[in-house]
Amino acid sequence: MKTTCISIINYNGNSDTYSCISSIMGDEIFKESTIFILDNHSDFEYVCRLEDYIQDLSDVRQYIGTCEDMLRLTGDYDIVLIKSNQNLGFARGNNFILDLSVTLGYEYSVLINNDTSYEGSSIGTVIHFLDSHLEIGAATLGIEYYWNRGTIWNAGGKIFFGYKKYFSTRYIQNKRKKGFNYIDTQFMSGCFIAVRNKIIEKYGYLSERFFFGEEDYEFSYRMKKNGVKCVSVISETIYHKVNQSMKKIDNLQGRILVYDLNKLIDMKYSMGKVKFAFFRLSYKCIIYLRFLRKGKLSDGYRHIRRLRDLMRNHTCVDANLTFRLWNEGKE
Template sequence: MCNKVAICILNYNGSKDTIDCIRSIKKYECCLEFQILIYDNNSISDDLETLRDALACEFFSFFEINPDSIDDDELVRASDSSCILFSGTENLGFAKANNWLMRFALNEGFDHVVLLNNDTELVDDSISKLLKAYSDPTVQCDYATTDIRFYSDPEKSWNAGGSIFFGTRRYYRETDVLRFQKRGELFPRVEFITGCFLLLDRRAIKKLGFLSEDFFFGEEDYEFALRAKEKGAVGRVLLSTHILHKVGATASRSSANRILSRDYVHRLNRVIDMKHYYRPLRWKLWLAITSVYYFVDSIKRLGLGRKEATAYVGNIVRLGSVLNRVSKDTFERLITMDRQALVTCFDDETLDLFANLPSCPVVDK
């Protein structure tokens, strides 16, 4: 494989963002040997067709493959292309689709993979600079990222890595970046790196494993950070460059009900994640403390009444005690539940319904 870096991007009904993202890569990474691998998570036909047309225009050597039936001839023809589009027939979710792309990249001989959200854009040769810092033999580094700034406010940092503690995470922002820079640290250690932009190599993947498929949407980067910390891996953030992220654009258009259901999934993910990570007694202690925080936060931030907040948090705790993962079926059922259902105590029949939904397979860790 002559291409040095596999840049993995997921698309799900977001062809406009995906096209803008790959254009920024072409513009700024002209000296980098790369191949873009796009997995389409079964987008609607119009969106997929828009993406196909744009890729055909952008890349003279664009190649499309059905991931369910890949033959050797296709791989030979695709090996020299600048971009491969894998048009999936189902929505695998974030972790499983990215794992699919990473496994493909490793099987095809790539030593480095970059996970990049489709709603990001480069404003510099950030991947090249990150790869150079990552590959420095004098610096210990297992996984890395750069400063990630708001697309709507490029002077403001959204995430420059972060720290994790007792089931929580703290994003590093501008004040943290300035603190590192004043100390002369341009590639400091961090404990948490978002899956929005993540660089790994073959050695790191062998050491840490792939993303957890216990969660259909969200939590996979936090679980990865927990696992990396437990194994003594080193994460770093490069502060001499940055990319832009269109964070918040979807959330700002979401209804209050969708915000509530997404918050519910986020909380449930964390409860299940910590159940896997902690021993039973410590998990119960963590859950008791965290439930108080969830209760207060749901009143202050989500605007729930005290009775609603009690039921809302109680549902998270009860469901988190029953489930061992949040599968696609669980996610889709929760995300479509109305507000009243989420803030009313689940009965035993509802819990049994969730417990008997099909589950996604668990990836080896």
């Protein structure tokens, strides 16, 4: 029985997904893993090309089917392509695979963005690290910019009062020079998370309160609250083509609105009323400063008023609301 389930979400991003699959197939962990790719209702031509790509892979045991077909999935496959008839978003799409991972008896699950690649056995090293450190529940690693290698995009960080402080490139480089292979972290980017399935079973999956974004912070925050030890294996690196998904959303104001609404709703339901009241006040100040730097304070006021109205009427940021805000104001 394979031990590791690797989850990839694809949406009209085939070339990136091919590169990610190729990296994993070159990793020593591949022989112990199943790569699950959930296609999030991409355009028809992209789905066909992805299916053809997987079918053309040599010496690979593969299974291709719909979400409904996965309910009948048995066997020990190398690659499984799941063709969704709707866009499930990041959290719900990964949760579909996580549920399969738990049901089918895998020991570990790895979430990895499709727009990442790497050389060597980065995933294998992280999984073997977890094998030998039973006190650790989940891990991330050093994620560098694909186009600026050597510069850290994300390698974890600290969580404080609803905010996160990332570890800097200098901090990670200093730790590496001192011989640290891993460091404690409170935050793990959804770009890469390796987690024991028993942790998922005990503390839950990704929050589906959000269609796109914030689910990684909520998951990390929940791990911290429950005392789950998480680390960043900084000896290992993957390369991330940052904002590939966001480039498909050309309405900057809509993207910012969704980001801020995600954060406020997350904190509203994660914090107590008094703590959230102070957080909301601090976040409002941050928004005002953001717009003030651009000389658009009146726009900041309208942005905050819009957020206030949305929070009165919504307890989650689902697909319909996300797409509506992304498209708001577009001609």
